[in-house]
Amino acid sequence: MTTNELLLAIETSCDETAVSVVRGGREIVSNVIASQIQTHEQFGGVVPEIASRKHVESITLVMEQALSEAGVTFRDLSAIAVTQGPGLVGALLVGIVAAKSLAMALELPLIATHHIAGHIYANRLVHEIEYPSVALVVSGGHTELVELEREGSFRIIGQTRDDAVGEAYDKVARALQFPYPGGPHIDRLAMEALGEIELPRAWLEPDSYDFSFSGLKSAVLAVINQTRMKGGELDKGALARGFQTSVIHVLVEKAIRAVRELGAKQLLLCGGVAANKGLRAALTARCQAEGISLLVPPLSLCTDNAAMIGAAAHLKWKSGEFTSLEMKAEPGLSLEEWSVR
Known part of the structure; x- marks a missing residue:
């Protein structure tokens, strides 16, 4: 495995639609986030059904913007990473369907990623662990x-x-x-x-x-x-x-x-x-x-984002642990079981 591989990472576990291009698990090439805070604040919290619909509306545009800002095309990508869980099942499904579609169409490896592993390895984007x-x-x-x-x-x-x-x-x-x-x-x-x-x-x-x-x-x-x-x-x-x-x-x-x-x-x-x-x-x-x-991590990498998913997914990329296209959303996904072999 090289250290210059480009992973397209997708994060839709809650109320942010995020897509990032990450090189070698450490370099953020682009990191685009569409927040839903203004939508949910009138309800005093996240409404799962509304969150899912907003993800559907935003995912394609956010993905296109992430690729544009990175200055790359789909052909430059090495793998597709996506949050499998934990999170809101409807929200997770939007990102997973998008990731599966890309992986199938582009014939690229799919890497199902744990949301909390992403938060932990956000540190690796700016520090040596x-x-x-x-x-x-x-x-x-x-x-x-x-x-x-x-x-x-x-x-x-x-x-x-x-x-x-x-x-x-x-x-x-x-x-x-x-x-x-x-x-x-x-x-x-x-x-x-x-x-x-x-x-x-x-x-x-x-x-x-x-x-x-x-x-x-x-x-x-x-x-x-x-x-x-x-x-x-x-x-x-x-x-x-x-x-x-x-x-x-x-x-x-x-x-x-x-x-x-x-x-x-x-x-x-x-x-x-x-x-x-x-x-x-x-x-x-x-x-x-x-x-x-x-x-x-800097404030921009504390809240939900897709760069952190790319950083964690790179661990699986290095060990060659890829995910079947039959993968499903797992709202209660275990962090310990997700560990790299």
């Missing part, structure tokens, strides 16, 4: 600690038992009457607030790497309800800061402990919530104090 390493995955639907013993090998050592971090942020934002997506509003308020309302931390068992945020969400709602019952004025900034401080404290402490106990060489931050300024700052400061190498 050393093994063993630990990835802290924080997104709208996922909160996990993943051990990477070697390239393309994934072992989940901790995960949320209820809400993912992104879900908790959105629910708290709705309680504070902020529009969707709520995470950036909470982050901004927390960073600007002068006061702070202290909230509980869910550490779970002493040796556990798992997370739980439903109790924290309930604690936020209790503060809001108590303030209303007393006829007081809610300090949204102080509450946002207390919520974010609690979330970040648990994420940082468990991630640092995992790095230490597993003897990892690096900590990788990944996922949409990796764009959170408070989390990035806290994790950076703590890793500097502990002498731990921290990899954080």
